[in-house]
Amino acid sequence: MQPYPSHLVKGVSLGDGRTVTIRPIRPEDAGIEAEFVRNLSEESRYYRFMDSLRELTPQMLSQFTQLDYDRHMALIAVTLAGSAEVEIGVARYVMIDEANCEFAIVVADEWQHKGIGSHLMRALMDAARGRGLRIMSGEVLTSNHKMLAFLSRLGFHAAFDPGDGHVMRVDAKL
16 A cells, blocks of 8 residues: 555635645545445436445445555545535545546535635646556446536546446546
């Protein structure tokens, strides 16, 4: 396991003047990760997991928070509620091979359309580029028009998945 990549921690200002922190996830974030997924709307959970999942299983929670920071990276956006951090978004990649990775992203419903997704994806793309990866790809349901438009603005190209007409394959050169 690689050491915690503290060089990826940064504060970002949103258009409404609020500041959030983007940082790599840690094993001790399991509680805020579980709460984050639990509080997503059914639609957001479905678009993220392509399933009607309500809770992360203990195995998923471990997989999502105990990373090697080499082949798997997850960046979370957090804000303070009192003295406690609250997760409001997460973007992650998992390496497929030495040049390619697959990503996923989701932002809490009440925090969407505030720039968090753009900050997370740009930071994730920078981290992947810094790791030497050249292509970032993912799958998006064809009905998720907002995500497809968002990724297009970030330079991703979309094509129908030949094996599943309900899924678009998206990719971007890093």
